Amino acid sequence: MDSTRRSFLKILGVTAAGLTVRPSVEALAMGVKPKGAAPFDNALTAKRWAMAVDVGKFTGETRKAAIEACNKAHNIPHYENHLHEIKWIWEEGYKHTFPGQENEHLPAEIAREPFLVLCNQCVNPPCVRVCPTQATFQRPDGIVMMDYHRCIGCRFCMAGCPYGSRSFNWFDPRQQASLKDAEGNFSPPNPEFPSRTKGVVEKCNFCAERLAKGQMPACVEACKNNELIFGDLDDHESEVSKALRKHFTIRRKPELGTQPQIYYII
Amino acid sequence: MKIYDLGKVTVGLVIFFLVFTFPLYYNMGKATPPPEPNIQTEAIAAMSEPVCVENTEYMRANHMKLLNEWRTSVVRNSNRAYPAFTGVRYEMSLSNTCMECHSNKEKFCDSCHNYAGVSPYCWECHLQPKEMK
Numbered sequence: 391m392d393s394t395r396r397s398f399l400k401i402l403g404v405t406a407a408g409l410t411v412r413p414s415v416e417a418l419a420m421g422v423k424p425k426g427a428a429p430f431d432n433a434l435t436a437k438r439w440a441m442a443v444d445v446g447k448f449t450g451e452t453r454k455a456a457i458e459a460c461n462k463a464h465n466i467p468h469y470e471n472h473l474h475e476i477k478w479i480w481e482e483g484y485k486h487t488f489p490g491q492e493n494e495h496l497p498a499e500i501a502r503e504p505f506l507v508l509c510n511q512c513v514n515p516p517c518v519r520v521c522p523t524q525a526t527f528q529r530p531d532g533i534v535m536m537d538y539h540r541c542i543g544c545r546f547c548m549a550g551c552p553y554g555s556r557s558f559n560w561f562d563p564r565q566q567a568s569l570k571d572a573e574g575n576f577s578p579p580n581p582e583f584p585s586r587t588k589g590v591v592e593k594c595n596f597c598a599e600r601l602a603k604g605q606m607p608a609c610v611e612a613c614k615n616n617e618l619i620f621g622d623l624d625d626h627e628s629e630v631s632k633a634l635r636k637h638f639t640i641r642r643k644p645e646l647g648t649q650p651q652i653y654y655i656i
Numbered sequence: 657m658k659i660y661d662l663g664k665v666t667v668g669l670v671i672f673f674l675v676f677t678f679p680l681y682y683n684m685g686k687a688t689p690p691p692e693p694n695i696q697t698e699a700i701a702a703m704s705e706p707v708c709v710e711n712t713e714y715m716r717a718n719h720m721k722l723l724n725e726w727r728t729s730v731v732r733n734s735n736r737a738y739p740a741f742t743g744v745r746y747e748m749s750l751s752n753t754c755m756e757c758h759s760n761k762e763k764f765c766d767s768c769h770n771y772a773g774v775s776p777y778c779w780e781c782h783l784q785p786k787e788m789k
Contacts, residue, residue, distance in 0.1 A: 581788035
């Protein structure tokens with residue numbers, strides 16, 4: 391036996407290294423506990439959520455109702471100054487909804503009536519690519535979601551989004567008159583949903599919190615006449631799949647390759 | 657060895673010492689009593705066996721970690737139902753679950769947090785019981 395001392399030292403070294411493994415594993419595993427966390431049984435799920443907007447069915451009133459329902463469900467404040475506006479779902483004229491398609495001769499109601507627009511829940515969302523903190527991410531079911539806890543307010547996503555679907559909180563939403571009661575206290579219309587705070591960006595989440603409880607998105611629910619058709623595009627028999635097979639639809643700025651999942655039935 | 661201005665230096669040192677140790681004797685005999693989180697709320701009184709979502713020792717030591725896990729689970733993994741150690745399923749929500757039972761935030765959460773000098777910023781967005789009504 392010539393290298394006893396050497397091999398002894400090697401074994402010693404390996405043993406010492408081994409001893410450090412357990413404490414570090416324990417430290418890493420500490421408090422990792424939501425064992426068994428799961429979706430609710432009645433949650434609405436899909437492989438690819440999408441929405442069809444049946445433009446012809448809309449009136450000024452139903453558009454207002456859809457916007458109002460969303461604002462209430464998510465405690466969205468109202469700002470007079472349009473530069474400060476928080477927009478999850480809003481009205482936009484033809485020119486800005488479908489730029490590049492402003493034919494000189496259009497049906498009067500198309501040229502005149504605004505369209506309902508919201509986050510397109512793109513298949514290739516540029517906002518997700520530019521977000522430096524992964525605060526914006528895409529769920530497996532296609533919803534482009536924001537984790538407000540990670541948002542640092544850099545606004546890259548606002549620059550990245552070609553549809554203006556993201557809004558920055560320049561002010562504390564809780565200080566806005568529209569979210570206050572008569573005595574001036576913060577009084578959110580939906581006590582179950584958090585507000586946001588100054589310095590974060592926000593956007594439509596396809597009502598992820600409602601789907602999780604088996605409810606349709608607030609705007610869809612507010613449109614009593616099937617003006618908004620919401621469902622799973624991966625399911626051949628879903629209402630939205632049927633609507634897309636039956637009607638010719640257009641999407642906003644398809645040439646950009648973002649693959650919007652909001653379809654407009656014209 | 658000669659020290660210049662010994663008198664002035666000594667006076668200076670004494671003053672410095674007194675000022676430096678001021679916090680010590682100022683707080684002498686004034687130990688803040690440890691907090692006693694109050695669990696007298698309607699929701700908890702209605703429970704046959706008042707228990708939290710995990711056992712009390714775990715909650716005391718780890719509730720902030722549990723909340724972090726809840727938010728990751730809800731926001732990023734779409735898992736919103738939590739089986740408590742009792743088997744009851746709860747919605748994983750700070751305002752809608754924790755604060756439903758612990759609706760006396762001032763006497764419960766804040767009593768500890770003021771003592772420990774932590775002020776979670778969660779309430780800038782998440783609603784407190786008094787705002788939920």
